[in-house]
Amino acid sequence: MAIELSADVLALLKDADSLIPAIAQDSSTHEVLMLAYMNKESLSLTLKTGNATYWSRSRNELWVKGLTSGHTQEVQSISLDCDGDALLLQVIQVGAACHTGDVTCFHQELEMERN
Amino acid sequence: MAIELSADVLALLKDADSLIPAIAQDSSTHEVLMLAYMNKESLSLTLKTGNATYWSRSRNELWVKGLTSGHTQEVQSISLDCDGDALLLQVIQVGAACHTGDVTCFHQELEMERN
Numbered sequence: 001m002a003i004e005l006s007a008d009v010l011a012l013l014k015d016a017d018s019l020i021p022a023i024a025q026d027s028s029t030h031e032v033l034m035l036a037y038m039n040k041e042s043l044s045l046t047l048k049t050g051n052a053t054y055w056s057r058s059r060n061e062l063w064v065k066g067l068t069s070g071h072t073q074e075v076q077s078i079s080l081d082c083d084g085d086a087l088l089l090q091v092i093q094v095g096a097a098c099h100t101g102d103v104t105c106f107h108q109e110l111e112m113e114r115n
Numbered sequence: 116m117a118i119e120l121s122a123d124v125l126a127l128l129k130d131a132d133s134l135i136p137a138i139a140q141d142s143s144t145h146e147v148l149m150l151a152y153m154n155k156e157s158l159s160l161t162l163k164t165g166n167a168t169y170w171s172r173s174r175n176e177l178w179v180k181g182l183t184s185g186h187t188q189e190v191q192s193i194s195l196d197c198d199g200d201a202l203l204l205q206v207i208q209v210g211a212a213c214h215t216g217d218v219t220c221f222h223q224e225l226e227m228e229r230n
Contacts, residue, residue, distance in 0.1 A: 047226070107196075
């Protein structure tokens with residue numbers, strides 16, 4: 001399977017050679033689950049397979065979400081933002097999105113300091 | 116007004132000197148509105164004022180969302196992710212989040228290529 005983006009999609013990206021932040025949102029609960037990064041290969045694989053595939057910045061490799069944990073993300077849709085430099089995935093999340101076991105990675109609330 | 120982060124918040128950030136992607140989600144509709152970036156000054160201002168304040172990478176300056184357009188974001192809560200390198204804001208969005216006039220910046224859907 002070729003992991004190349006179509007010319008149509010490439011033309012929409014602001015910079016096809018940089019990492020693009022990708023937000024995963026639960027398509028059912030609408031909870032924002034996590035933010036990860038895609039390069040053009042991982043975006044291509046995600047579009048072709050329907051399984052959310054990111055680029056791991058720590059391991060420096062393609063990362064099929066859930067490949068080891070089983071906590072996969074079945075992608076319902078992907079949208080690009082107006083600047084062509086951020087992605088939003090609507091996903092069916094199997095199990096917990098976060099490696100901590102939490103439903104969402106955004107579980108550390110900061111205290112507002114308004115008086 | 117000092118625009119310094121508290122030591123508590125600083126300690127939670129993976130890298131306080133880098134830009135942190137910040138997702139704005141409508142606290143009422145749960146729609147993901149946009150992704151922008153914060154540095155520690157803009158995060159501090161957001162926590163203190165309750166008005167979403169980003170760092171504009173194109174203008175290289177603090178960017179109080181809606182200051183010129185009137186399309187402000189009143190922040191209800193801010194959460195940090197498990198890695199300390201992404202933020203999720205729950206906001207009350209006044210007017211359209213996107214400079215195009217769209218409700219959300221994520222209005223360009225990509226075509227899935229699954230067979």
